[in-house]
Amino acid sequence: MKRLILTLVISLVVLSSQAQDSRLFLNKLNIQLTARVQYYKENKVAEASAFKFKEKQAILHKSNATWQCDEVKRVVNNNYSDLTYSFQLVKGSATAAGVAVNFAFDRWGTDNYVIMPAAVYNGNRFDVLKYSYPPLFKKEDYSVDAPITITDVPRLNKCEGESRLDLNTGDLSTPSLGVYFPKLKKGIWILTEQATELGNSVLTLEENQKRTKAEFTIAAPCVREKVYGICRLTDSNETGVDWKQGDKVTIKCKVYIFGNINSPAELNKQFLSIRKSLGTSISINQLPFSKAFELMEEQQNREYWDEKNNFYTLGGEGWNMKFQLGWVGGCMVTYPLSMIGQPLSRERSLKNYNRVITESQTKSGFYYSCSNGTAWCSDCFWNPHPDNLLLLRKDADALYYIYKYCLSKKTINPNWQMPEVWKEPLRKFADAFVTLWKKLGQFGQFIDIETGEIKVGGSNSAAMAIGGLTLASKFENRPELIQVAKAAARYYYKNFTIKGVSCGGPSEILQNNDSESSFAMLESFMALYEVTGEKEWLKYAEDAAAFCSTWMVSYDYKFPSASVFGKLDMKTTGAVWASTQNKHGGPGICTLSGDCLFRLYRATGNKLYINMVHDLAHNIMQYISRDDRPISDQHSGWINERVNMSDWEGKGQVGGLFHGNTWAQVSAMLTVAEIPGIYINPVKEELVVFDHVEASLKENRLTISNPTQFDANIIVFIDKDLSKPYPQGFVSSCPKVFVKAGTTEVFTVNGNELIKK
Template sequence: MKNLRVTLIGFLCLSSGTVSLAQEPVGSLNELLRDINGSLRLSVKEFNGTDLLSEQPFNKELLQTKTGNWSMQFKASPVSKHPGVMDVSTSFRLNSGVAKSSAVSVSFDFSKWNPENYVLVPASVYNGNRYRAIGNSYSPQYPKDMYYNPSVPLTISNNPRLSIESNKASLVELTTGNVATPALCFFSKKEQKGFVVLTEQMTRLGSSGLTITENAAKDSCSFSISAPAVRKMATGFGDFHISGDKAPDWNSGDEITLNFKVYVFNAANIPDLLKKFMQVRKALSGLNHPRNIIPMSKLFEVATNICKGNFVDVPAGSFYRPENNKNFQLGWVSGMMNTYPMLTLNDKKERDRVIAELDFVVNKLQGKSGYFYGGITAGGEIIPEKMSPDFKPIQAMVRKNADALLWLIKHMQLLKAQGYGKSVKPEWENATEKLAAAFVNTWNKDGEFGQYIVPETGEIAVYNSTAGAIVPAGLAMASDYFHNKEWMKVARDAAKFYYQRDVEKQGLTGGHCGDISQDADSESAFGFLESLMALYYYTGQKEWLNRAEVQAALGATWTFSYDPVFPPNSEIGKLKSNMAGAIWASIQNKHAAPGICTASGDYIFKLFRATGNPLYADLIRDIQHAHAEAVNMPGHLTTNNLIGSSMERIQLSDAEGKGSIGNFINTRNSWTETNGVLMALEIPGIYVNMNHKKLYVFDHVKAQVLSIDKSGITIQLKNETEYDASVSVLAETEKQARKPLSYTAFLRWPKVKVKTGGTIMIKVNPANGITML
């Protein structure tokens, strides 16, 4: 302990049960936290089961309890050239004695707290989850007051949350297994400051605890990180259950170290916090290590083979099954989305099947108002959605209708780009026009799109949420396709509305999934990014690009920023899968999944291309590689189902029980297979910036620049996977990159073949294309 006073930045001083750093030079953690009325508390907690018996804070480097003698070593050092950032390490050691059922904790205590502060825990808590909550189960039924009520408050499922009631204290208990990035964050509008603390997933004691405690007066709040997590209740899918957590017994010599990065920074608004988070979310965990295991071309092959085998002719009509039964579900989980890559096969049989499905959709599912019903049984009976028994008209998801508008136009664009424009039927165009007009009528009448609508009448049945996140994209595309300027104006106005109400003011988007309430979710976050990039594509206005950068940052909060450690005997653990890039579903459905539901995320690539910011390239590369880790292939079994199949569970949390952590489910989900095929289709395997002579690799190959001369760039490609690869290459100048990328640009990307274990060299020149060497 002789060197402790050299490394310690201030002793810890006890005052009224709170410990704060002593006055030290500017740049110490004490000074940093003072800007946000913060102080530090380091303590040892003793439990009886999950009941807290005592908390004993350190006020110096030593702590004497009734049964043992502890020491604490605290180090905090500024990060060079980055003011407002500190690397922090805190080591706790039991020098002598014993400590039964104990945990150690580092708490950031904030006085002068304001309940209007925006609180973020990535993939788990948005705006403190400080909203009305209903039910005590998965996808609870809506109460009567949520129907036909324009004033309905945003309503979530029974999730961990800060209270909306006055004079009621709050306790949010999570583990690092509940989050996409182990972090606790907030933004203070009053102080114009943001705070982010990053920590590690686990210590040798297991996953760490993340706890937020707010007093009844709501004027003080604590963010605590403990080793290990000891929660009274664990959160499930819209409910809670006894956690089963257990604090360990400590013996003499036992030691634990908690590492952090702490950021305090100027922030004018919630978007500033989101953008800061995206910049730093990997700062503590470091670079990811995506594995090259299945080329995108092979993934495309095996997944489209599954889709080929899933075409059915039933009394309702003819279509590719979107799920494992013969009922049809429009949009959301891949109905009339899995058809799109089938068109690109340029195979007459599959093209005819796609045409049959489009006929089926427009003839069987469109209501009188122009809106579509959300699903139909194999026998031809319309499937109602989220209906109360008190309200009889059949409802449908707004999100599914937004998907229908966007994908109808994408199909017609693709057929025309392929030279099959004569296959586009007037009935499809008429149905698409009616749907676009229905959205415009709703906007003009209600000033929003709602969450559920009545296809027969066009009425909004349930208001609020960001369920219409993709509508602006669909309307922008429809405006261009049908040459209707009014629709573009509505697209712009609606996008501004969602951005201001949901992103700027609440720091969340939600209500996009059919199995949640109006909970914050990743699908609306990425879906709204689709809309913002569509508006940039059609208008060329940078304001949409600026908003898209904020929205991408919000999407990043839902995405694993690091490779989490799974139990070694779990299915994911045995495969040693690196899951950075898996995307959490919603604050209700506490699991990650392989990819975006349901899209390629090509808009993230387009954002990278337009800005040159490699963080966006990293994001979409991570998403693609995490998806590949979940694909069932020989020697890499995940679903134990069809070759090329995948499913929606990448489970790090114990929401479904501790035994579920790291285990896949023996099933398949069409939507995860569809988004994988779309990624293989709409994202280039390699992107080359000719001006900077840089390349970025998205596919599962290795590539490096060998030489540069007047004739172009010579690149070496190496395929270390077990499968032959056909790699698409997009090479362009910065001038070319300034023009937004069209929706069918992938049809023009050249491909190069690299056999398994093979190495090839190519010369890239935008003027002359790709030359094999």
């Protein structure tokens, strides 16, 4: 073992009405903090010994080892202090050992809300079905009012018995723990770093049998009792390391305590402002948006257009690789191709829309979501689902994107008219959602597509229906649609956003918590706000955005140097985790651009939201495989969905990916169509650069440098009136400026125009 230093830095921030000593405040929450040495027998802690401090130093004798821990306390101000613990083996040796920092919660209860971003929501204390991948509800599981039901993932136990979870720091978007104490109306966030010199750390949360006490431990090295592989937990083969005299290691963490917290949503809102307090991020300019779109558009038209079937495929011939309506492409890829694509792409996209809208509707009004090119089926994953099951989220996506397309066409050309053959099918489509809502007061997760009957409820999977009905109401001038959208928004906000859960968005996760349904909530709340102007939806959107931030990677993960991503020096800030089951980050949102956050920034002025947009938009382009920078064996223009920080597919797959293009490409195309390369607010003299260029603004002088090897056509949004939402499709019609590779150009901002100097 290398000579290592273990330094624990605890930064305690106490937000309350008056400054208080951080240790006393922890004591008021009945939390005891200890530093300790742990000895392992295989994957379990056999013995743990805590240091007892006298002044600033403690000595611990254990077997043939003498351990020393030095404490240095640095008071920053009355509300903030740093505590540093330096651990060292000063004499002797130790076998299968490690060190840890332990937070003991002596006043605990199962009503506490527990979150570990991207891995655990409400403790993952839900019903469990131990189905193999891809899990799908069986007939005996069907229930309209089903409790949230998940697969075999790390979790606290809803039933009697052992209640413990172990997570590698690479399992989280931000290595951290949040707890909301409803009885005390307080909350705590504990953040740590990815790794020490011993590699990634382990975060363990364990409850006692009575659930009256709990312990949270940050330990090095990472030793888990159970390790997660897709849809199953198994015993790990991890254990402690051997220490010799002089060995040292470093760990850091921060602790924030908040008063006057009244819900999980409020706890998560605090996270939004602190999530980047540890870890570092670097933005690298390498591929301008315009060149990225060129690569992806060319690949779509060359590889994925099916001339016989008049639709864009997902790159294969099987059911779920030929065509899927929503979720991963379908009636989503057609949107950016229609807005900023070449004439051929726009022509083909129109054919794609027309084929779906006029030929794949069922008698219930909903649309079949999968096709193999010769037939349609309700839904599929590899093979058609039984019992006419449809993941309604796919149709909700289609409703939203079809009307987004129609509204955007009107923005670009006010004289544009919806094709006559679309009108009745789309009216029937919107009405199907209204009928479903009025019958049961929810949209459900899985329905029988032929009858419109809910088979599995209890999820906010189809939350995008709120946005779809909102846009349909605006385009069709049908106020009854937006009334249903409002009722649904209130229901899902109360039962999911406030409670800090959002689940069942993807087709193959049962009802694990996921980022996709989370962002669908945000997208829908923003649609409601912009169409109605009512502040209620803005509050909902802000709470949803905070929750979405828990799914976004807040720092640049250090990949193994020999991995695919390690060799390419991939950055991860802005990657979006999939779900608590599918434990990987993704290059973007499945499947959105994130312009809902940009719109939220314009409505609130909160720069945290525009920073989230920047992380999303700037980050995603590096995942595009190019001839000059191939990513493994991926084709030029492809984007794989894997940003594997977790070892859920095996330790050898950290920083690895599979062969294949995915929905992430559609997310990147949407980004180019909906996020401007440069945003200017001339009133505030504010400039934000999303594209892979550099820019500065002095008075009305805009200087743009292109440090990449590719020419750039840059969309510039000159925003002179933040009081008005911009219409769908507006960004794609903003002015563009051209800057050759490796050059600098200067432009004069004149009203809504940019004049080259």
